[in-house]
Amino acid sequence: MSETVLQAAIEAATACADIARRTVLPHFRTSLRADAKSDDSPVTIADRQAEQAMRSILEERLPEHAILGEENGISGASSDWLWVLDPIDGTRAFLTGRPTFGTLIALFHKGRPVLGLIDQPVTGERWLGVTGGPTTFVSDRLPGTIGTRPCPEAAEAELSCTAPEIMTAEHAPRFANLQKHTRRTSWGGDCYAYGLLALGQIDVIAECTMKPWDWGALVPVVEGAGGRITDWQGNPLTLESDGTVLACGDATLLPELVRHLS
Template identity: 85%
Template sequence: MSETVLQTAMDAATACADIARRTILPHFRTTLHADAKSDDSPVTIADRQAEQAMRSVLQNALPGHDILGEEDGLSGGGSEWLWVLDPIDGTRAFLTGRPTFGTLVALFHNGHPVLGLIDQPVTGERWIGVAGQPTCFLSDRLPGVIGTRSCPAAAEAELSCTAPEIMTPDHAPRFANLQKHTRRTSWGGDCYAYGLLALGQIDVIAECTMKPWDWGALVPVVEGAGGRITDWQGQPLNLQSDGTVLACGDATLLPELVRHLS
């Protein structure tokens, strides 16, 4: 991206995260009704209002860009630029008062994610990744450029996954095999876990049944922090990927992880 396009995109992504944060926070730890979508995942008024607010920002700032959101689908068509939005990644965590959900904003260029933002409204933490640049972490506690940690062997790795229920019958035994070869497994976190991986707190994340709005923003953040994020075959993620996601903080660990998942 040129400097002008990059700055415009960064401003738009930041504005999206800011307005989503203002929309979501008044609903946190209140009594909310959740509707079940076709895949049984919950959705609330906070999800819907936040996505609508982000769409308005993008439509005003970059009217020629397409937008794909978890709640309202695709608008536009044919542009080389596609914004992919998840207003609340981790609605179950949000509904139960856990500050491990996040807002995800991604910009794809010709089908590949080039900008990603993870925002946690409650803690005020924000990760921003741009293809080819170091990931930036914005927080009152620890602002600045961040990086993953060294972990060259799976046996030493902290493995994370949002929930065992997301594993299909085909993927569950493969994930179980990966577990056998790692130090221990922690559950929960949704997109927040990928932020922790970028901070050097987690080494490996393996998940499946992921949609582009689940992983699009994660790719520039993880890779900008020094990690790798692919499908379970070790191939780069794109809009036609099979829904498996494998992230590791130490890039040299990837071939071993793929082998355990195969």
């Protein structure tokens, strides 16, 4: 990615995160009604408004790029460049007043994520990763330094997952095997957990049934902090991936984790 394209992409992603934050925050901890989507996951007016606001910015600034959003699908002409948006990753957390949801903004090039941004509107935290460069972290209130921590053995690892019910019948026993080989498991967090992994607070995250808007932004953030993020077979994540996601802060741990999940 050229410096000109990179700068335009960073500015567009930042503008999207800013407007999504302004759109979402007034709805937080209010008596907001949620509708059920076809997969029974909740969606609110905050999700819809934030995605539309981000789309408007991208359509104005980068009209030659396509856009894929969780709420409104794909738009724009066919292009090697694709923005992938999740206005509120963790709508259940958002609806129950927990500040562990986030806005996810990713830019894919030829099917691979090259830019990722995680924004937590309530805490004022923001992670920005670009392929080939270091992840940056900005926080209005909370401390944090970018950089994953050493953890060469699974037995010492803090494992995280959003919720046990996301595991399918096929994946649940594989995840249970991974649990047996790690120190302990914490639940909840959605995209926020990946931000914590990039800050060296969590060692391993394993999830499945993930869509591109769930993981696209996470790849540059985790890898720019020194970690690895793949599918459960250790393969790079692409638009054709199977929905499994495995992230680890210490890259040397990846082969052992893949063995436990196989």
